[in-house]
Every structure is written in C-alpha cells, then in structure tokens.
Amino acid sequence: MYNIGRSMIRKDAIEKVTGTAKYTADLITADSLHAKLVTSPFAHALVKKIDISAASRITGVQAILTGKEAHTLTGEQIKDRPILAVDRVRYNGEPVAVVIADTLAIAKRAADLIKVSYTPLPVVHSPSQAYQEDAPLVHENLGQYEKIADVYPIPGTNICNVTKIRKGNMEQGWNASAVTAETKISFPPSDHCAIETRSVSAEVLPDGHIIIYSSSQVPFTIKKLFNNIFGIDQGRMTVHTPLVGGAYGGKSAVQLEFIAYLASRAVGGQKVQLTNSREEDFITSPVHIGLDAWVKLGADKNGILQAAEMIFLFDGGAYSDKAVDMSRAAATNCTGPYHIDNVRCDSLCLYTNHPYATSFRGFSHPELTLAIERTLEVLAEKLAMDPVELRGKNAIRPGNTSPTQVVLNESKIGNTRKCIERVAELIDWDEGDRIEVSPHVIRAKGISCFWKNSNIDTNAGSGAILTFNADGTVNLNCGVIEIGTGSRSVLAQIAAERLKIDAQQVFIKMDIDTSVTPEHWKTVASRGLWMAGRAVLAACDDAVCQLKDTASQALRVPREDLDISGGYVFVKNEPKRRLAFKELAYGYVYPNGNAVGGQVIGRGYYTLTGMTFLDPETGKGVPGPDWTVGAQAVEVEWNACDFTYRILRAATVIDAGTIINPELARGQVRGGMHMGLSFASREGFVFDKNGVVLNNQFRTYKVLRYGENPHYTVDFVVTPSRETAYGLRGIGEHAVIGMPAALANSLSRAAGVPLNQLPLTPELIWRAKSGDQV
Amino acid sequence: MSMKYNRIPVTLKVNRQTKNADIRTADTLLDVLRENFGLTGSKPGCLNGDCGSCTVLIDGCPMKSCIMLGLEAAGREIVTVEGLRGSPVQRAFIENNAFQCGYCTPGFIMNIEGLIRKHPDADDAVIEEWLQSNICRCTSYQEIKAAVYAVLGKETREDHK
Structure with a gap:
C-alpha cells in the first residue's frame, strides 16, 4: 500500500491559494439578470397587501414575483413551505417577493420600494411553548400537506414529527436504579455561517432545458425535487455545483433554486443570479436547529446505567425541511455511546416562528449529546464516581444493542472505551479535574463522548466512473461535492491505491455536472468516502478487468494469470512479461497495426445495504451502517471575579478506522472541534419579544476568531470498518458533537454550578451563579 | 421612475497592470475588481x-475591498490574490493544510502578506491582532497559525501530528 496513510496535498490546493478557484457567484456571466429578495420584518403576520407599483416603474426592473406567482408548496419531507410567502409569513426573514433587474443595484433599489402591509399574529417563541396545547398554530393546515411516509406530524398541533424509542422495560430499569439524575437543557437556533453565502443561478434554454448553478451539497436532490414539484423531466435539467465555500449541512437545503428558477421563467428563461446577502444567509435561508430537552438517567450503585428516558423538543422553526429528519436521528442515538437496556425517548420536531432549521454538522447529535452528557455529570456526582470511570464502564461495545435495537459488532461500533482512556491521558485527567490556580482563577476539565450513524435514505448510494487517458493516467468522475473536506482528493488516493499507481496519476475535477456525473446521493452525513469509496473501488476493479482482458489477448495468457503493479499488467509467473497501462488504455495495437480492446472505462456503484425504516411505535430498525465513536475533553480557565473564561486546550480521540490521509483527517477533526466550541461558547440567535432576530451580522453574531481558539490535539483509535474502502470510517461531522457538552461540563465544574444552556457566555454563568433563571 | 447612475471613468493599478473602467460612484473596490476586471x-x-x-493590499497595507470605494483606489497600488505567484505565504498555506473550502483563503493570505511586510518580526500579540479581522469557518486557526509561523520562521507546537 503506498497511497493509504499518506498526507498527500489535496488536489484543489493550488487553485485555492491563488484565487483561481471558482465558486458559484464567481461564474456570473454578462447576460445574467440579478434577483433581490424582499423579506419579512415580522416573525408571524398576515400579508395584507403587496404594492409593487413604485418598484415596477424603475427602469431596468424586468419582473417582480410575489407569493401569487410562487405559491407552490415545497419541502423534502413535508410540503409545507411556499416558494414565496402566501398571505402569511411565519418567520423573520421569510421571502415575500423577488425583483429581477438588469443590475443588482437596480434590483436592490426596487426591492426597497416594494411596500408590504402586514397584520402581526401571536408568535411561537420556543419549542416548549409550541408544545403547549394553547399555543398558536404555525400551520393550521398541517393535516392537508403532502408528506413522505416515514414522517409523523400531528395535525391540529405544532408537532411536525414524532419519533418514539421503546426499548426494554422502563419499570425494571428504574427498579434496578439506585441513583437517578435529571437534567433540562435548552439552546436557541444558531447558524452555519459558511463564509460563501448561498448562491444560485437559473436559466431556461429555448429548448426547455433548465440549467442551475448552485452552491449546494445536494445537486442531485435539486434535480429530483424539480421533477417532483414542477414535473420537469430529470434529463431536461442540469445542475452544476462548482467548489462550495463552506456548507456544514446548511447547503443541503433546497430553497433559492426554486426562487431563481421561477424568476428566470418570468423573464423568458434568461439567466438570473440570486446570491444571499450575509443578513439573508443568516436568517432567510435555513439555520442550525435549537432544542429544549429533558433527560433522566438511572444507574445501579456500581454506576451501570439501567434506564434512560428523554424528551427532545427540537426547534424546527417555521417550516419542516430537514428538521423532521434530525429529530428522528436524535431519537435513534438518544443515549449517546452507552449501553442501556431500558430506553424510552420521545423526540418531537416542533414548528415555531423562528427561521427554519436544516441539517447542521452532526445532524442533531451535538444537540442531544449536550443533554445526555450533562445528565451523566450529575449522575457521576451523585454516585461519587469519577466521570471518566462512569463513561468507561458504560461505553457501548460489540454485542450490545443500540436504542433502535441494532445488535452491534466491532465493525459497526468501533472502540469507545479506548477513545475515553486515551483522551483522559491527553488532557491529563489524573492531574485533577478542578484546580484553583489562585483564589479567583480556576482551571477545570470536562469530558464527553460521541457517536453518530448516518440516518440517511435507506437506499442512498453513490456511483463512480473512471476513464483512462491514452498515456495510462486516469480521470475519476464521481458526485461527492468538494465542500472543503478534501473528499475528492482522498477518493483519488483510494482509486490510485486500488489501481496500484501513484495518486498524481489520478485526476479529478472539482465541479459537478449532474448530466454527466454519476450520482452521489447527497454530500452529507459523513458518507462521502464511505459510499463513494466503495463505488470507486468497484469502478477500479471494473477497469482492471478491462486492462487484463486486453492484456490477456496481447500476452496470450488467461486473465487469471495476470496482475497489476506500478502501472503495468504483468504475468504473475513471469513478471518481466508485462504491458504498461498506456499500451492498453486505448486498446492494444499489434506490431502489424491490428487493434484489440478500446478505451478503458470503469464503472462502479454502491448502495447502502440492510437499512430499514423505523417501527413507528418502538423505533426498532437500522438507521445506518455503522457508528463513528470518540471521546473529547476541554480544559478551561475561569475567572471567578468577572465570570469570563479562556478555553485552554481541547482534545479529541476518534475511532476513525483506517486513516487514508492523516493530515486531512486531523484537519477535519480540529475544524469540527473548533466549530463545536464556537457554537457552544458564543453562538445563538437573539430574538426580541416579537421573534425578530437581533443578530444577523458577524459583528453581532460572533464566531470564534483567530487566537480565541484553544490548542487542539487530535489522536486516533483505529478499528477498521469491514464494509468500507480500506476500512475507513466517516469523520466529517463527528468532532463537533461532544464539544458543547465537554465545554459545559468543564465550566460547570469550574463555576460549581450546573450550566445547561447555550451559548456558554460569562453572563450565563453569572446568572447561574447568582441564581437568576435564564 | 428612472434611476440614473453616474458612471465615471477610473484608472486603477491592479497587480502591476493599469486598467480602465467605467464605474458607479457607489461601486466598492470589490465590485470593480470582480465585475469590471473579473x-x-x-x-x-x-x-x-x-x-x-475580500482583503487586498493597497500600497502594501491590507484593506477590506468591500468597504473601500473603487474611486478611492485610483492612483494606489492594488494587489489581489491573483497578483501573487508562488509566494511563501501561499506555499505555507498548502504545506500546513491551512484551508479547507478555500473561500476565506485569499483574504487571509493577503492579510498575512501585509503583516509580514509591515512586521517581519511579529510576535503572537501582533499576529493575533492582525488576523482577528478575518473569519475562517472550516479550519481551527491552528493550521493558519502554523502557516504564519512557518513564513515568519517561528516554531509551533507539534504534538500528535
């Protein structure tokens, strides 16, 4: 093996440091018109009147659309969201109109002149409020919406999905519990904050072919949704996705594409460009989900977990989008990576009048993990047991069952316990988890564990095509989007390994064209290398067969007697009898000119196997192929005078299976940790009493900046998967998951008060210390 | 109602080339760079x-081109990321995995280009003050720090690499 385990430079490196890398909004052409949205200043209101007269009189305005022309309902799970608001707005920032004009400046000027009259309605401010029987209804017609089968909304309420986990016998579990602990946690919606705001262009060619460019994680889904919603033949549509400037789940929602398409249609098919302003990207497009949760855990006197019960109330916001799936995913892994025989979980997705939620890195796991891990801390205290020991004792392992009753083996579950042991070493847990450096300065540590499976469509899959060049080099074509993870470069490494050539000889372009690129379901759920890796192996094997077929004719030996190495096909028994790939890649030519074979074109695909829908009453089922597990720790230095703190260091040990590219893997893990700490320490929307978002810019919504980060340490445990290419595991999301909990645990220990809300600001700690309810 | 935008001719010196454009007085330098010059x-x-x-260098100093008018840049020496070719900062970014999606990268690189010109002996506090004006959402900043240190010839912690 000479391509696996090597930190090769990613293939998009030079274009990214030279400014030649092209993202969606960089591809604007001179024939483009520009669209600008008009959005709702209210969180919940009736739209009484939209006056576009002044705006339409502006020279250069080509069309204006409102909900009257764009009322079609969309939504991947539940079709509850009109393309533009009709009669009613349900969140601050919701699009109510779009202006299409010659220039962006004209479009903006006209958008400012559109007068919309609203009648405010009562606002649903939180999932807990939404859950109350007397709460105002966000969707009065919930029962009439079209939906897919495995989503369970309750018409007449704000509940847009219910997932139940019923495992074991709760009575037995509580009876066996000598100690119980309960915790409530809560945090508001927040944002992904990709530095590239979402951007699309749409064009309808004279023959009806639709061309979309989108900064998206899901170009193939865009095609399917256009087919489903507008009845467009999938062959009559091409979605291009160039490099994506950060996504983190936020670009797995389809929203602006619909608006841009209708905008283009309104101007005779001309190309229309629609790019979010930062303010729109914060609230108009979907956000990171909020959660109110309650957890109760029970353990026997030795600290062995016996029972777990939890209620998750997810803040899906005004429309369901992917939030309903996220609430289901949370239920499937509701315990965290711990073995518990008796589990009862109700995970609900609630409509509120907040900006609507979509996938966020970790897909509801950073959220549920805060609830579980905070409760474990309380339990450890009550048991007077070391928190590391408690976690180690209960860490899930082969032979145990998951909350959805999947029987685990080593390949499926990896080694959580080893991760816990190693992370405790890295953070020097034994030196003490709370040290008073001076009367007012306290250093404290916190730990947490994580696990995550994929929870994607049961038949999700991926395809790959390899075409050989005449010189024996290879072009790899597959549908994983380059959102920053480097997956496409690593897939080239995997192909090179299988073909036994150098990775420099495998070429891969970074842009996707859905008309010619084999589908990768969605670039989400840490399934890029997982699924596409398998597809690439299959394509390589197919190509090698073709090379050997041609070589067996030229060398006059059976195919079985041939092998490959270093760019040659050789006779196993006489390695000197060999032909270079370049002599075979376009067919072999005999000395007299005769030719056999032809261009080598390998194809491969992979579809997840053995996935099932969940039983609606018990949750029993298979939500994904395997879990990536790990343990994380944080050390903080907290100032008891002013309640401020610094995060000194953070460590993650992740069972990543075989590491294909160590440096890229470490980068993914560090980046995930950093995003988790930024989220936990300072991010979250602030709403006024009318549900209006007060912080929709980086100067008011503050993310971690250079130097505010701690030192990050990453280490790996290697339990190879038996299903993936070379034993790799998904790692894109996982390092986010335990960070909020680890930070909350460390600060709670430092301040000596339970901290169960996010973001963990000094003010929050001060309020908790002074007994003020937040 | 019609909208009249005054367009005026401007001459800008970008990446050592002299370029002419007709721009709106309200156009930012970022608009002009992207839309007029591609x-x-x-x-x-x-x-x-x-x-x-959107950071670029103006007379050697980093400037956010979204808050400078195109007109203001007339007569100044503008360098964008396209004006760099194989600079030590670019190399250090590649060698230290200091980017993922790459979107913030040109801005960081131009800011650091300005930093090393002005403060070739920058200490941690100076580096931090300068680099806090940019946001990266993919990396942990540890990689960017390693890149800056590499360019300035400083040591970074290398544990568990």
Whole structure:
C-alpha cells in the first residue's frame, strides 16, 4: 500500500491559494439578470397587501414575483413551505417577493420600494411553548400537506414529527436504579455561517432545458425535487455545483433554486443570479436547529446505567425541511455511546416562528449529546464516581444493542472505551479535574463522548466512473461535492491505491455536472468516502478487468494469470512479461497495426445495504451502517471575579478506522472541534419579544476568531470498518458533537454550578451563579 | 421612475497592470475588481468589513475591498490574490493544510502578506491582532497559525501530528 496513510496535498490546493478557484457567484456571466429578495420584518403576520407599483416603474426592473406567482408548496419531507410567502409569513426573514433587474443595484433599489402591509399574529417563541396545547398554530393546515411516509406530524398541533424509542422495560430499569439524575437543557437556533453565502443561478434554454448553478451539497436532490414539484423531466435539467465555500449541512437545503428558477421563467428563461446577502444567509435561508430537552438517567450503585428516558423538543422553526429528519436521528442515538437496556425517548420536531432549521454538522447529535452528557455529570456526582470511570464502564461495545435495537459488532461500533482512556491521558485527567490556580482563577476539565450513524435514505448510494487517458493516467468522475473536506482528493488516493499507481496519476475535477456525473446521493452525513469509496473501488476493479482482458489477448495468457503493479499488467509467473497501462488504455495495437480492446472505462456503484425504516411505535430498525465513536475533553480557565473564561486546550480521540490521509483527517477533526466550541461558547440567535432576530451580522453574531481558539490535539483509535474502502470510517461531522457538552461540563465544574444552556457566555454563568433563571 | 447612475471613468493599478473602467460612484473596490476586471479571487462574505474574505493590499497595507470605494483606489497600488505567484505565504498555506473550502483563503493570505511586510518580526500579540479581522469557518486557526509561523520562521507546537 503506498497511497493509504499518506498526507498527500489535496488536489484543489493550488487553485485555492491563488484565487483561481471558482465558486458559484464567481461564474456570473454578462447576460445574467440579478434577483433581490424582499423579506419579512415580522416573525408571524398576515400579508395584507403587496404594492409593487413604485418598484415596477424603475427602469431596468424586468419582473417582480410575489407569493401569487410562487405559491407552490415545497419541502423534502413535508410540503409545507411556499416558494414565496402566501398571505402569511411565519418567520423573520421569510421571502415575500423577488425583483429581477438588469443590475443588482437596480434590483436592490426596487426591492426597497416594494411596500408590504402586514397584520402581526401571536408568535411561537420556543419549542416548549409550541408544545403547549394553547399555543398558536404555525400551520393550521398541517393535516392537508403532502408528506413522505416515514414522517409523523400531528395535525391540529405544532408537532411536525414524532419519533418514539421503546426499548426494554422502563419499570425494571428504574427498579434496578439506585441513583437517578435529571437534567433540562435548552439552546436557541444558531447558524452555519459558511463564509460563501448561498448562491444560485437559473436559466431556461429555448429548448426547455433548465440549467442551475448552485452552491449546494445536494445537486442531485435539486434535480429530483424539480421533477417532483414542477414535473420537469430529470434529463431536461442540469445542475452544476462548482467548489462550495463552506456548507456544514446548511447547503443541503433546497430553497433559492426554486426562487431563481421561477424568476428566470418570468423573464423568458434568461439567466438570473440570486446570491444571499450575509443578513439573508443568516436568517432567510435555513439555520442550525435549537432544542429544549429533558433527560433522566438511572444507574445501579456500581454506576451501570439501567434506564434512560428523554424528551427532545427540537426547534424546527417555521417550516419542516430537514428538521423532521434530525429529530428522528436524535431519537435513534438518544443515549449517546452507552449501553442501556431500558430506553424510552420521545423526540418531537416542533414548528415555531423562528427561521427554519436544516441539517447542521452532526445532524442533531451535538444537540442531544449536550443533554445526555450533562445528565451523566450529575449522575457521576451523585454516585461519587469519577466521570471518566462512569463513561468507561458504560461505553457501548460489540454485542450490545443500540436504542433502535441494532445488535452491534466491532465493525459497526468501533472502540469507545479506548477513545475515553486515551483522551483522559491527553488532557491529563489524573492531574485533577478542578484546580484553583489562585483564589479567583480556576482551571477545570470536562469530558464527553460521541457517536453518530448516518440516518440517511435507506437506499442512498453513490456511483463512480473512471476513464483512462491514452498515456495510462486516469480521470475519476464521481458526485461527492468538494465542500472543503478534501473528499475528492482522498477518493483519488483510494482509486490510485486500488489501481496500484501513484495518486498524481489520478485526476479529478472539482465541479459537478449532474448530466454527466454519476450520482452521489447527497454530500452529507459523513458518507462521502464511505459510499463513494466503495463505488470507486468497484469502478477500479471494473477497469482492471478491462486492462487484463486486453492484456490477456496481447500476452496470450488467461486473465487469471495476470496482475497489476506500478502501472503495468504483468504475468504473475513471469513478471518481466508485462504491458504498461498506456499500451492498453486505448486498446492494444499489434506490431502489424491490428487493434484489440478500446478505451478503458470503469464503472462502479454502491448502495447502502440492510437499512430499514423505523417501527413507528418502538423505533426498532437500522438507521445506518455503522457508528463513528470518540471521546473529547476541554480544559478551561475561569475567572471567578468577572465570570469570563479562556478555553485552554481541547482534545479529541476518534475511532476513525483506517486513516487514508492523516493530515486531512486531523484537519477535519480540529475544524469540527473548533466549530463545536464556537457554537457552544458564543453562538445563538437573539430574538426580541416579537421573534425578530437581533443578530444577523458577524459583528453581532460572533464566531470564534483567530487566537480565541484553544490548542487542539487530535489522536486516533483505529478499528477498521469491514464494509468500507480500506476500512475507513466517516469523520466529517463527528468532532463537533461532544464539544458543547465537554465545554459545559468543564465550566460547570469550574463555576460549581450546573450550566445547561447555550451559548456558554460569562453572563450565563453569572446568572447561574447568582441564581437568576435564564 | 428612472434611476440614473453616474458612471465615471477610473484608472486603477491592479497587480502591476493599469486598467480602465467605467464605474458607479457607489461601486466598492470589490465590485470593480470582480465585475469590471473579473478578478474573482477576492470574495464577498459580508459586504460590511466583518469577515475579511475580500482583503487586498493597497500600497502594501491590507484593506477590506468591500468597504473601500473603487474611486478611492485610483492612483494606489492594488494587489489581489491573483497578483501573487508562488509566494511563501501561499506555499505555507498548502504545506500546513491551512484551508479547507478555500473561500476565506485569499483574504487571509493577503492579510498575512501585509503583516509580514509591515512586521517581519511579529510576535503572537501582533499576529493575533492582525488576523482577528478575518473569519475562517472550516479550519481551527491552528493550521493558519502554523502557516504564519512557518513564513515568519517561528516554531509551533507539534504534538500528535
């Protein structure tokens, strides 16, 4: 093996440091018109009147659309969201109109002149409020919406999905519990904050072919949704996705594409460009989900977990989008990576009048993990047991069952316990988890564990095509989007390994064209290398067969007697009898000119196997192929005078299976940790009493900046998967998951008060210390 | 109602080339670079100076091109990321895995180009003050720090690499 385990430079490196890398909004052409949205200043209101007269009189305005022309309902799970608001707005920032004009400046000027009259309605401010029987209804017609089968909304309420986990016998579990602990946690919606705001262009060619460019994680889904919603033949549509400037789940929602398409249609098919302003990207497009949760855990006197019960109330916001799936995913892994025989979980997705939620890195796991891990801390205290020991004792392992009753083996579950042991070493847990450096300065540590499976469509899959060049080099074509993870470069490494050539000889372009690129379901759920890796192996094997077929004719030996190495096909028994790939890649030519074979074109695909829908009453089922597990720790230095703190260091040990590219893997893990700490320490929307978002810019919504980060340490445990290419595991999301909990645990220990809300600001700690309810 | 925008001719010196454009007085330097000259390496991220992804050098100093008018840049020496070719900062970014999606990268690189010109002996505090004007959402900043240190010839912690 000479391509696996090597930190090769990613293939998009030079274009990214030279400014030649092209993202969606960089591809604007001179024939483009520009669209600008008009959005709702209210969180919940009736739209009484939209006056576009002044705006339409502006020279250069080509069309204006409102909900009257764009009322079609969309939504991947539940079709509850009109393309533009009709009669009613349900969140601050919701699009109510779009202006299409010659220039962006004209479009903006006209958008400012559109007068919309609203009648405010009562606002649903939180999932807990939404859950109350007397709460105002966000969707009065919930029962009439079209939906897919495995989503369970309750018409007449704000509940847009219910997932139940019923495992074991709760009575037995509580009876066996000598100690119980309960915790409530809560945090508001927040944002992904990709530095590239979402951007699309749409064009309808004279023959009806639709061309979309989108900064998206899901170009193939865009095609399917256009087919489903507008009845467009999938062959009559091409979605291009160039490099994506950060996504983190936020670009797995389809929203602006619909608006841009209708905008283009309104101007005779001309190309229309629609790019979010930062303010729109914060609230108009979907956000990171909020959660109110309650957890109760029970353990026997030795600290062995016996029972777990939890209620998750997810803040899906005004429309369901992917939030309903996220609430289901949370239920499937509701315990965290711990073995518990008796589990009862109700995970609900609630409509509120907040900006609507979509996938966020970790897909509801950073959220549920805060609830579980905070409760474990309380339990450890009550048991007077070391928190590391408690976690180690209960860490899930082969032979145990998951909350959805999947029987685990080593390949499926990896080694959580080893991760816990190693992370405790890295953070020097034994030196003490709370040290008073001076009367007012306290250093404290916190730990947490994580696990995550994929929870994607049961038949999700991926395809790959390899075409050989005449010189024996290879072009790899597959549908994983380059959102920053480097997956496409690593897939080239995997192909090179299988073909036994150098990775420099495998070429891969970074842009996707859905008309010619084999589908990768969605670039989400840490399934890029997982699924596409398998597809690439299959394509390589197919190509090698073709090379050997041609070589067996030229060398006059059976195919079985041939092998490959270093760019040659050789006779196993006489390695000197060999032909270079370049002599075979376009067919072999005999000395007299005769030719056999032809261009080598390998194809491969992979579809997840053995996935099932969940039983609606018990949750029993298979939500994904395997879990990536790990343990994380944080050390903080907290100032008891002013309640401020610094995060000194953070460590993650992740069972990543075989590491294909160590440096890229470490980068993914560090980046995930950093995003988790930024989220936990300072991010979250602030709403006024009318549900209006007060912080929709980086100067008011503050993310971690250079130097505010701690030192990050990453280490790996290697339990190879038996299903993936070379034993790799998904790692894109996982390092986010335990960070909020680890930070909350460390600060709670430092301040000596339970901290169960996010973001963990000094003010929050001060309020908790002074007994003020937040 | 008609909208009249005054367009005026301007001559800008960008990446050692002299370029002419007719621009609106309200056009930012970022608009002019991207729309008039096709220099899309400078990225819009916030359009109010918060994120730094549009940073360019003006007479050797980093400037967020979204909060400078195109007109103001006349007569100044403008360098965008496209004006760099194989600079030590670019190499250090590659060698230290200091980017993922790459969107904020040109802004960071231009800011660091300015930093090393002005403060070749920058200490941690100076580096931090300068680099806090940019946001990266993919990396942990540890990689960017390693890149800056490499360029300035400083040591970084190398544990568990």
